[in-house]
Amino acid sequence: MKLLAISALLAGATQAFQFLNDIPVDGYYDEGSDFVIEWKPEDRNDTFRLELYTFLVDPIYVGPSPYPWGGPIYDYNETTTVLDAAAKYSAGNFTWHIDLINGREGAGWYYRFGAILASVGEVADYARSFHIQAS
Template sequence: MKLLAIPALLAGAVQAFQFLNDIPVDGYYNEGSDFVIEWKPEDRGDTFRLELYTFLTDPIYVGPSPNPWGGPIYDYNETTTVLDAAARYSDGNHTWHIDLINGRSGADWYYRFGAILGTVGEVADYARAFHIQAS
């Protein structure tokens, strides 16, 4: 019975972490400006890994699935950049000086924040993606 409770506890840990930014739908931010990433601060001394993901708005078609029951294969050209390898839960924010990742700007590219929590790497993503406008 104790083993059955572990997934529920891990899911609770991910759900407890919460990004607070109010990013508008299809929002644009300017390269070279500062963006303060905010999360609900927690009274604890450990850390998490704050990440930034970039990916295509419209994926590239790669081909059909090798499995007869699978759908087509797409490439979103996703990359991950670590913004802070040891962000403290208690800080409640991190200032990101907006730099383009591999020249990815405009409507073709999305950016999104994520946090890798705990020792087993639970992921807490900020669901709202946004675009970066090149300067």
């Protein structure tokens, strides 16, 4: 019974954090502009890690799985950039000056924000993916 209570508590904690940005499906943003990342502010003093991920829309086929029960192996060429290692829950926003990561622009690359919530064991919450167009 205790395990069920702990699971429910952790599920509630991860659902409490949420990004508020209304990012359109397949949305494009301009390099060099500012993007205000918004989340539901909370009255607390601890922090979370705000990250930016980039990855391929169409992954590269690496090969078959070495295991008989596995499917094919793909490489999404994902990278992670820490935007703020100690973002405050109470702040409710962070302004990101849009820069291309390793020249990754256009329809072939996705960008996505994530929040790593150390208070609940490194659980991440993600905003919808989008594209960056070069200026």
